[in-house]
Amino acid sequence: MRSAPPAETFPAHTPAAAQIFTTVLSHGPLTRLDAARRAGLSAAAVTKAVRPLLEAGYLVETPDQEARPALGRPASLVRVDGGRALFIGVKVTAGELIGVLTDLRCRIRIARHVPVPDRATEAVLTSLAELARELLAEAEELGAPVLGLGVAISGDVDRAEGVVRYSPFLDWRDVHLAELAALTTGLPVTVDNDVRALTVAEQWFGAGAGLSDFAVVTVGAGIGCGIVVHGRVISGAHGVAGEIGHVTVDPAGPPCHCGNRGCVEAIAGDAAIIRRIRETTGLEVADSAAAAALAHQGDEGAREAYARAGEAIGRGIATVANLLGPERVIISGEGLAAYDLFAEQIREAFTAAAFGSAAQCDVQTRPLPFEEWARGAAATAIQSFITPHDQRQSR
Template sequence: MNPRSPRPLAATPAATAVLAMVLTEGPLSRVDLARRLGISSAAVTKAARPFLDDGYLHELDSERTAPGAGRPVSPLAITPDREFVVGMKATADEVIGVVCDLKARIRASAHRSLPDCDPATVVTTLAALVDELLDADPGMRAKTRLMGLAVSGDVDRAGGLVRLSPLLGWERVDLAGPVGAATGLAVVVENDVKALTVAEHWFGEGVGTDDFTLVTVGAGIGCGIVTGGRLLSGAYGVAGEVGHVCVDASGPVCHCGARGCVEAFAATEAILGRAREVTGRDDLTLSQAAELARSGSAPVRALFSEAGTAIGLGITAIVNLVGPERIVVSGEGLDSHDLFETEIRQAYATHAFGAAARCPLTIRPLPFEEWARGAAAVGIQTLFAPARR
């Protein structure tokens, strides 16, 4: 276990449940909390009292639930600026940092370039970026004790260890310990797609759902799955690898060595590599390829269409298997979503089985700051409802 992992705020299951529900779905009255959690109003009052005393919760002005109803209620709400959480996202060439309040609203953000991906360089850059963000507001620094850190690859969240990150060229890198020592903050490390899924589940499209899925499109095709209200990791920590679902056994070779994976059609480098082949332009950029597709190049347009179909088939496989209530498709690769959104939706509508097709599908791009916000959301989740081990 990571020795610098943060301590959760709540000491009992009832307190954890009350705190997490007020955070994600509040303000809520004690009566509503008791009804939804299946506990007594007295148990809610007992669970909430320490957090009211400590300033994490506050009562809103009394209100009547209906004309002629009984005595007014005072809904419980989170105090967002009671504490702040740093969120960091490390890519192959930069670190993106944010400071969020307890409602995961971004209060400050900044970027720093990485000269290389050596772990020591990344740790030093992270520490400098933390100082830059927190030095701008001493009051914010005084209320910050926790950092969430998101990286691509196979991450051991409990141990703060990056087991494998091909994008960064890392294998078995202890990240939480050195970053904690350099910043003085408690650190929780998570896979970047899982972190983004936490942010969407707790503070975005997934609020109020027990079963939710996020798919990301970009350098890879990632997926985070929430089942029964919990982020799914699987026995080996790599659940949700929709990018390596095979959608055409005779398709192009994927970087993983298999043929026909979703990523072999739809990852940024896959689209770009194939576009360079069909155009004969080795210096072609992805934005240029997108403009060629928009301006009428049929061969390049077909590549984006194939990518959309592959993504749609991968999404359908997830929906048919786990049956989420909602699914969001996002990621930096969706800057070109106008070129393949139709194909994603067509493949989904055609292959989703039975009632699974009722799951609404939201497609939208996002800036890199949202990945860092996802890391902060993991930190907030660790405080309010720590993951089961």
């Protein structure tokens, strides 16, 4: 592995430069005038921000072949040179690491899966080092430098400090993962909550592109939520903004691992659904796939567990809509494999609990494989590279 992080830095550490770069990244190619309009900056500010980025090769400018100006010089288009740099993104699960090597435009070039023998920090770091080694070798073939590593992990993650405060599925507490991973891989490391990382990717390239206010809700082993308000991914003062999974929807409901009762996750997480089916049917349901199969076969207990989960998720989404008024809520996560079993209950509970015009929120589903979550981790690494720490979008 490398003994020290790369010395290369983004050539223009100003808010305007980062804003223009991300605008072109998400919506480009753009003329300078269009970039200025989208970013809300003056033409002079755009010219000043673009110049060092063009000189360093992060942006390139080409003639707009479709433009036919009556007078003056033809318009030029500015775009990000994806081959200028590479980034690694890793999604951590309890059983494996999913890693991707992306270019500067966050396009996945290579994807790899590495098993994790156990959930101990040392074992995960060993697997992470192996995965990074593989992807760095692939990067040499592509001929561009790897300038950062993003790690996405579930739970309470302090991105500013690079610390996993608590990850229930890994049983980690106060793990300084960014520091440890940097020592292990030799790369600059960004660590963030996995749903927030996915939200960054959705904001830049997915169903949230162009929206000022939206949310991503993920269903599966846990229930997560990433929030964008006025174009900024919100983490809050303590890094736990958007914890929809720990919104209480039934005070008399089942206990949650967080210490409360009746949280959305305690009713609608995979383990909660399986536990409910076991309680009501007496059957030993092995996993979520078996639970969904039982429900699809028409077992009343299994169908009741999914209906109950859908109601909890719908109430949780309504809470987000009532508080923040997003234009769109995107539902994703591995739990979408059984979405037909609780989609109706989600819609009904959301409609019943959403206040006034909040019910007009566009709720849509978007199945995303874990490679896309890893891509989100790479997006956070790109974000850290191009954005000054005190101006970062996710703070």
